[in-house]
Amino acid sequence: MSDLETINSVLSRTARRRRWFRAWNGLFTGLMIAASVWLLATISFKLAPVPFAMFGILGGLALAAVVGGFLWGGRRRESPLETAQWVDQQLGLKEKLSAALEFSRSSAAWGDVLLRDGVKCLEQVQPAKLLTYRLPQAARWSVLLLLLSASLGFVPEYRSERYLNSQREETIIKDTGEQLSRFAKRALNHRPPTMKPTEKAMVAVDELGQQLTSAKLTRADALEKISSVSEELKDQATNLGENPAFKRMRQEARTPSGAPSNTAKALQERIQSLQKEMKNASGDPNALEKMKSRLDQLQRAAAGMNSNEAGMTPEMEKQMAQSLSNLSEMAKSQGLPMSDLDDALSALKNGDLDQLLKSLDSAQVDLEKMMAMAKAMQKMKMELAEMGKDLGEQLEKGQAQAAHDRLLEMAAKMASGKSQEGALEKIMAEVAKAIDPAGDYGDVKELLKEALKSAQSGDSQSSAESMRAAAAELKKLMDQFGDMQSLMASLDALNKAQLCVGNCQGWGQCQSGPPKVGPGGKPGKGVGTWADENAGWFYFPETKDRWDNSDLTRPDMDARGHTDRGEGQLSNGMVPTKVKGSFSPGGPMPSITLRGVSIKGESRVVIEEAITAAQDEAQSALSQQKVPRAYQQAVRNYFDDFAQ
Amino acid sequence: MEEKVSKFRERVSRLKAEIGKVIVGQSEIVEGTLTSILAGGHVLLEGVPGLGKTLLVRTLSEALDLSFNRVQFTPDLMPADILGTNLVVENPDGRREFQFQRGPIFAHIVLADEINRATPKTQSAMLEAMQEKSVTAGGEVRPLVPPFFVLATQNPIDQEGTYPLPEAQLDRFFFKLLVTYPTAAELTAVIDRTTEGRQEKVEKVLEREALLEMQGLVREVPVPSHVKDYAVRLVLATHAGAESAVDVTNQYLRFGSSPRGAQTMILAAKVRALIEGRFNVSFDDVKAVAMAALRHRLILNFEAQAEAITTDHIIAKILEEVPVSKVSAAAAS
Numbered sequence: 001m002s003d004l005e006t007i008n009s010v011l012s013r014t015a016r017r018r019r020w021f022r023a024w025n026g027l028f029t030g031l032m033i034a035a036s037v038w039l040l041a042t043i044s045f046k047l048a049p050v051p052f053a054m055f056g057i058l059g060g061l062a063l064a065a066v067v068g069g070f071l072w073g074g075r076r077r078e079s080p081l082e083t084a085q086w087v088d089q090q091l092g093l094k095e096k097l098s099a100a101l102e103f104s105r106s107s108a109a110w111g112d113v114l115l116r117d118g119v120k121c122l123e124q125v126q127p128a129k130l131l132t133y134r135l136p137q138a139a140r141w142s143v144l145l146l147l148l149s150a151s152l153g154f155v156p157e158y159r160s161e162r163y164l165n166s167q168r169e170e171t172i173i174k175d176t177g178e179q180l181s182r183f184a185k186r187a188l189n190h191r192p193p194t195m196k197p198t199e200k201a202m203v204a205v206d207e208l209g210q211q212l213t214s215a216k217l218t219r220a221d222a223l224e225k226i227s228s229v230s231e232e233l234k235d236q237a238t239n240l241g242e243n244p245a246f247k248r249m250r251q252e253a254r255t256p257s258g259a260p261s262n263t264a265k266a267l268q269e270r271i272q273s274l275q276k277e278m279k280n281a282s283g284d285p286n287a288l289e290k291m292k293s294r295l296d297q298l299q300r301a302a303a304g305m306n307s308n309e310a311g312m313t314p315e316m317e318k319q320m321a322q323s324l325s326n327l328s329e330m331a332k333s334q335g336l337p338m339s340d341l342d343d344a345l346s347a348l349k350n351g352d353l354d355q356l357l358k359s360l361d362s363a364q365v366d367l368e369k370m371m372a373m374a375k376a377m378q379k380m381k382m383e384l385a386e387m388g389k390d391l392g393e394q395l396e397k398g399q400a401q402a403a404h405d406r407l408l409e410m411a412a413k414m415a416s417g418k419s420q421e422g423a424l425e426k427i428m429a430e431v432a433k434a435i436d437p438a439g440d441y442g443d444v445k446e447l448l449k450e451a452l453k454s455a456q457s458g459d460s461q462s463s464a465e466s467m468r469a470a471a472a473e474l475k476k477l478m479d480q481f482g483d484m485q486s487l488m489a490s491l492d493a494l495n496k497a498q499l500c501v502g503n504c505q506g507w508g509q510c511q512s513g514p515p516k517v518g519p520g521g522k523p524g525k526g527v528g529t530w531a532d533e534n535a536g537w538f539y540f541p542e543t544k545d546r547w548d549n550s551d552l553t554r555p556d557m558d559a560r561g562h563t564d565r566g567e568g569q570l571s572n573g574m575v576p577t578k579v580k581g582s583f584s585p586g587g588p589m590p591s592i593t594l595r596g597v598s599i600k601g602e603s604r605v606v607i608e609e610a611i612t613a614a615q616d617e618a619q620s621a622l623s624q625q626k627v628p629r630a631y632q633q634a635v636r637n638y639f640d641d642f643a644q
Numbered sequence: 645m646e647e648k649v650s651k652f653r654e655r656v657s658r659l660k661a662e663i664g665k666v667i668v669g670q671s672e673i674v675e676g677t678l679t680s681i682l683a684g685g686h687v688l689l690e691g692v693p694g695l696g697k698t699l700l701v702r703t704l705s706e707a708l709d710l711s712f713n714r715v716q717f718t719p720d721l722m723p724a725d726i727l728g729t730n731l732v733v734e735n736p737d738g739r740r741e742f743q744f745q746r747g748p749i750f751a752h753i754v755l756a757d758e759i760n761r762a763t764p765k766t767q768s769a770m771l772e773a774m775q776e777k778s779v780t781a782g783g784e785v786r787p788l789v790p791p792f793f794v795l796a797t798q799n800p801i802d803q804e805g806t807y808p809l810p811e812a813q814l815d816r817f818f819f820k821l822l823v824t825y826p827t828a829a830e831l832t833a834v835i836d837r838t839t840e841g842r843q844e845k846v847e848k849v850l851e852r853e854a855l856l857e858m859q860g861l862v863r864e865v866p867v868p869s870h871v872k873d874y875a876v877r878l879v880l881a882t883h884a885g886a887e888s889a890v891d892v893t894n895q896y897l898r899f900g901s902s903p904r905g906a907q908t909m910i911l912a913a914k915v916r917a918l919i920e921g922r923f924n925v926s927f928d929d930v931k932a933v934a935m936a937a938l939r940h941r942l943i944l945n946f947e948a949q950a951e952a953i954t955t956d957h958i959i960a961k962i963l964e965e966v967p968v969s970k971v972s973a974a975a976a977s
Contacts (some may be wrong), residue, residue: 085870085969088926099868099924110866113645113923 003115004104007097008080010122015083017127023074028138030069034062035145042152049163090130093121165504172504173222176497177212179507180205183493187486194476198483201233205490212497222501230494233487240484244440248398249481265405267384274377278370279337285378287334288371294327295367299360304613306353321348336370338363392434395441400481403434404474411467414451414460428455431467441477444470615639645923652858652918656682658849662707665844667700668837669830675919676821676936677704677795682918683911684859685818686774686794688759688809688940695823696834697797701755706846708855710752710791717762719805723769730782744781749773750788752852756796760806767813770794774816791855811943815902819912819933820940865914867925870969872910875930879906881962882942892961896948901941908937927968935959 001009041058044050078086084097100118104111159167184206193199208229212222240246298320305316328341344359387402388394391410394403410427431452438445451466499510618639621627627635656678663674673689677700680687689697698714705712715726728747734740748754749770759767773779774794778787796817798809814820826834837844880888882900893900913929920929935956942955 089968094922094926094928095868095871095924096922096926098870099866102868103866103924109645110864110923114866117923 003119004101007084007100007115007118007122010125010127011080011083011087011097011101014087014125014127014130015078015080017131018078018083018086019074019076021131021133022076023070024133025136025138026073027066027070028136028142029073030066031142032138032145033069034065035142035149037065038062039145039149039152042149046152046155046157049159049167087125087130091121091124093124096121097125168504169219169501170216172506173212173217173219173501175507176222176500177209177214179209180493180497181209181213184209184490187489191482191486193483193486194479195483197236198487201229201236201487202490204229204232205494219501219504223498226494226498226501230491230498233491233494237484237487237491240480240487243442243477243480245398245400245442245477246481246484248396248440249400249478267380267387271377271380271384274373274380278373278377279335284334285371285374287330288367288374291327291330291334292364292367292371294323294330295360295364298323298327299357299364302353302357302360304616306357317348317351321345324348336367338366340366390430390433392430392437395434395437395444400441400474400478404471404478407467407471407474411464411471414455414467415464417460424455424460428452431455438470442473444473444477447473611642615642648861649918649921649923652861653921655850655854655858656919659707662846662849663700663703665846666703666837667696668833669826670696670700670823673700673821673823676819677701679912679915679919679933680818681708681791681793681855682858682862682915683818683908684791684793685908685911686796686816688814688817688820689795689797689823690800690820691797691823692801692825693799695825697823698755698757701753701795701797703846704795705753705755707849708753709848709851710855712753712755713748713751714755714757715748716757717759717766719761719763719807721762721766723766724781726766726769727773727779727781742782744784744786746786747779749779750786752789752791752793754792754794756794758799759796760798760809762807764807764810767807767809771813771816774813791852791859811899814940815904817940818908819936821936822939862911862914862918865917865923865925867910867914871913871925871927871930874927874966874968875906875909875913877966878909878930878934878938878962879903881966882938882958884945890962890965892958892965896945896951896953896958897942898945899943901938905938905941909933912937931963934963 037058041050041054045052045054081098081101084101085095087093088095088097096114097118100114103114184202188199188202188206193202208225211217211225217225301316301320301323305320324341324345328338328345331338331341340359340363344356344363347353347355347359386397388397388399391403391406394400394406410430413423413427431448435445435448435452438448447466447470451463451470454460454463454466496507496510499505500507503510618635622632622635659678660674667674677687677689681704689700691697702712702714715721724747726747726749728745728750730742731745732740733743756770759770773788773792777790777792778785780786794817799806877888879901880886881890882893882897882905883889884893884897884900886900889900909930910925912933913925916929916932917923917925938959939955942958944953944955944958947953948958
C-alpha cells in the first residue's frame with residue numbers, strides 16, 4: 001500500500017465515523033428542538049384555548065424533527081481533504097496531512113517528502129479516540145425541557161370566563177341542534193305529515209337542527225335562526241288553528257278519554273277482555289279496598305302470632321278463623337274466587353302458621369292485582385260513558401274518530417240495503433240530527449245533507465256514498481289535525497330550544513310551556529307535596545353577580561335539606577295528656593282496638609299480652625317512620641310509661 | 645529535499661548562534677530580522693534608544709559575508725547622500741567628465757539609522773532602491789547587487805524634528821519589529837558582556853551564495869490552499885467597510901493592509917516552517933508572523949488614536965475572530 005493509499009484509508013475511516021457522529025449529534029439537536037416545541041405547545045395550551053388536536057400535529061412534527069436532525073447531521077459526505085484538515089486541527093498536526101494530500105500529485109519534488117511526513121503523523125490518528133460517542137449537551141437540555149413539559153401537564157389550564165361561556169354556549173347550541181334534529185326526524189318517521197307545508201316546516205326544523213349542530217354559531221345567531229323558523233311554524237299553526245273543527249277536536253283531545261285511538265269499540269273490547277280476566281267478578285273497587293284492609297289486618301295478626309313465643313291460643317284461632325271466613329264470604333259475594341283464603345283457613349285449622357302466612361300473602365297479591373284491574377276497568381267505563389252516543393253527539397264533542405267509524409258503519413248498513421225499515425229511519429234521524437253539529441267540519445255538513453236527501457228519496461246507495469265521502473272528509477280533517485299537533489309539538493320543541501340557548505341550559509334542564517301541576521298540587525316531579533324546584537315556578541336561578549341586600553327572609557332560597565326545623569313544636573290542642581285509669585278484669589272495657597288482638601267486650605286477654613302487642617306495634621310504626629316526627633317522642637314516652 | 649531543509653535549519657542555527665554571541669535575548673527580534681532577510685525583505689526596527697537595534701544590524705552584517713553600509717539619517721541628509729551623485733572628475737587624459745559616485749545604498753546590507761529623522765524627500769529616495777532594487781541617478785538605472793536589505797531603525801519617542809515615514813515607504817518594509825526592554829536576566833548579561841572588557845568576535849558564517857540559495861528554497865515551500873485562504877481572509881478582514889471586515893476593523897481602521905501584507909505573511913510563514921524543519925506552511929506560521937507583517941500596514945482612524953488603540957490590538961482581535969479554516973468554523977458551530 002502506498003503512502004497516499006494509507007493516508008486515504010485512515011481518512012476515509014475517520015470521515016465515516018465523523019458522519020455518524022454528526023448524525024448522532026443531529027439526532028439530539030432534533031430532540032432538543034422537538035422538546036422546545038413541545039414545551040411551547042404545552043405552555044400555549046395551558047395559557048390559551050388552543051385545540052387539543054394541536055398536540056397530535058406537534059407530536060408528528062417533533063418526531064420529524066428528531067428524524068430530520070439525524071438525517072441532516074449525517075447528510076453530507078466529506079472529502080478526504082476536508083477530513084484531513086479537520087484531523088490536522090484536532091491533533092495539531094500543523095497541516096501536514098492536508099498538505100500531503102494536496103501536494104501528493106501536484107508537486108513531485110515536495111510531494112514525496114510531504115507524504116512521508118504525513119504517514120508519520122498517522123500513528124496519532126485514531127478515529128475512535130478522536131470521536132467518542134457520548135450524550136451531547138443537547139441531550140441534557142432535551143431531558144430538562146421534557147421534564148418541564150411533563151410537570152406542566154399537572155398544572156390546570158387557564159381559561160377565561162368569556163371563553164368558558166362561549167364553549168358552554170357552543171355545546172348547548174350543538175346539543176339543542178341535535179335534539180331538534182332528532183325530534184324532527186322522529187316526528188317525520190313516526191307520522192309523516194299529510195300536508196306539503198307541514199312537511200316543509202318539519203324539514204325546516206330538521207335542517208335548523210343540523211345547522212345548529214354543524215355550524216359554529218353565536219348565541220344571538222342561533223336564537224335568530226330558531227325564532228325565524230319558529231315564526232314560520234307559528235303562522236302555519238295559526239292558520240290551521242282557525243279551522244273550527246280543530247277547536248272541537250282539540251278540546252276532545254284534552255279530556256282524559258280523548259286519545260284518538262280510544263274508539264268506543266276498542267274500549268268495549270278492552271273492558272270485555274278485562275272482565276274475562278277477572279272471571280266476571282263485579283270488581284267494585286271500594287269493596288276490594290275494604291277487603292284489602294281486612295286482609296292486611298289478618299296478615300299482621302298472623303305475623304304477630306308467629307313471632308309470639310306463646311304461639312296461638314284457641315281464642316285467637318277462633319277469632320282469626322272467623323275473620324277469614326268472613327273475608328272469604330265477602331270475596332264470594334264480589335264474585336272473586338279466592339282459593340288462597342280457603343287454604344289459609346285450612347292452614348289455621350291445622351295450626352300451620354307458616355302456611356297461613358304464605359296463603360295470606362298470596363291472597364293479598366291476587367287481591368292487589370284484582371284491584372288494579374278493577375280500577376282500570378272503572379276508568380275505561382267512565383271513558384266509554386264520555387263517548388258520544390250518536391253521530392251528532394260525537395261531532396259535537398269533537399270525537400272525530402268515533403264519528404268517522406260511525407259514518408262508515410252507517411254507510412255500510414245503507415249500502416247493504418238489508419236494514420229493516422225502522423233501522424233505516426233511525427239512521428236517517430241520526431244523520432239529520434248530526435247535520436247541525438257537522439257545520440264546523442268543512443264539507444261534512446253538506447255531504448250529510450246529501451246523504452239524508454238521498455236516503456229520503458230511497459237512494460240508499462247514493463246516501464251511503466255521501467256518508468263515505470263525509471267519513472273521508474273527516475279523515476282528512478283528522479290528518480290535518482294530526483299535522484297541526486305535529487306543528488304544535490315542533491313549536492314546543494323550538495320554544496324549548498330557544499329557552500335552552502337563551503338561558504344556556506341543557507335540553508334536559510329546560511322546560512317549555514307553563515309549569516305542570518304535580519301530585520302535590522305543585523309543579524314538578526317531587527315526592528308527595530314536595531315540588532321539583534328546578535322544574536317549575538320554584539326555580540330561581542343561582543345568583544352569582546348580584547347580592548341580595550333586601551333583608552327579606554327567603555326560605556325558598558334555602559338549599560334543600562338545610563332547613564333546620566328543630567324538634568318540632570306541637571300546638572296546645574295536640575299535646576298528649578295522660579289520663580289515669582285502672583283496668584278491672586271482668587269489667588267493661590273502653591273501646592280500644594288493637595290490631596290482631598280483639599279486646600272488645602269483656603277482657604279475656606292478659607293485660608301484659610295486650611301491652612306487649614301494643615308496644616310491638618308502636619315500635620314498628622316508629623321504626624317505619626309512620627309516625628310524624630313531631631309525635632314520635634310523645635308516642636315513645638307513652639308506651640314506655642305503659643310498660644311501667 | 646529533506647537534506648536542503650536540514651541544511652537550511654543548520655545555517656540558520658549557526659547564524660543565530662553567532663548573533664547570540666553579541667546580542668543578549670531579543671530572540672523574537674533576531675528571528676524576525678533573519679526571517680526578513682531569508683525572505684528577501686527589509687526590516688523596520690522600532691524601539692527606544694539603547695536597546696541594541698544598531699548593534700543587532702551590525703552584528704548581522706558581520707555574521708553574513710556581505711557588504712554593509714550605515715547611514716545616519718538626519719534632517720539635513722539629502723537623497724544624493726544616500727544614492728550617490730555625479731561628480732565632475734578629471735580622467736587620465738586630462739579631460740573632465742561626469743562620474744557617478746555611488747552612495748551608501750550600494751551595499752548588501754544598509755542600516756538606515758533613525759530613518760525618521762530625515763526629510764520625506766530623502767526618505768523617498770529609498771523607495772526605488774527598496775522595491776526595484778535599483779537606483780536611478782543622472783538618467784541611468786543602476787541595479788543593486790543582490791541580496792539587498794535595508795534595515796532601518798526608528799525611535800518612537802523624542803518626536804520633535806522627526807518626519808513620520810509615509811505609508812508608501814512603510815509598506816515597503818517586510819516586517820516592522822518592536823524592540824522591547826530586556827528582562828532582568830538579559831540586562832545582567834548585557835552588563836557582564838559590555839563592562840568586563842571582554843570582546844566577542846563574530847565570525848562570518850553565511851556566504852552570499854548560500855544566502856541566495858536559502859532564499860530560493862524559501863520560495864519553493866508549498867503552502868496548502870486553505871492556509872493561503874486564511875492569509876487572504878486575514879488581510880481582507882483589515883479592510884474597513886468590506887463584507888469580510890470584522891467589527892474592530894470597522895470601528896478603528898481607516899485603511900487596511902495592502903496585498904503586500906498577504907505576500908509578506910506567506911513568505912514569512914514559509915521561512916518559519918523551514919526554520920522549524922517542516923515541509924509545509926501551517927496556520928500557526930501565518931499567525932506567528934501576522935503581527936510583524938501587518939502592524940505597519942494598517943492605518944488607524946481618529947477614534948483609535950483617541951482611545952490609544954494600537955494596530956497590534958486590532959491584529960490580535962482579527963486573529964481571534966477570523967476562523968483558521970471553513971472546517972474549523974463548521975466544527976465550532
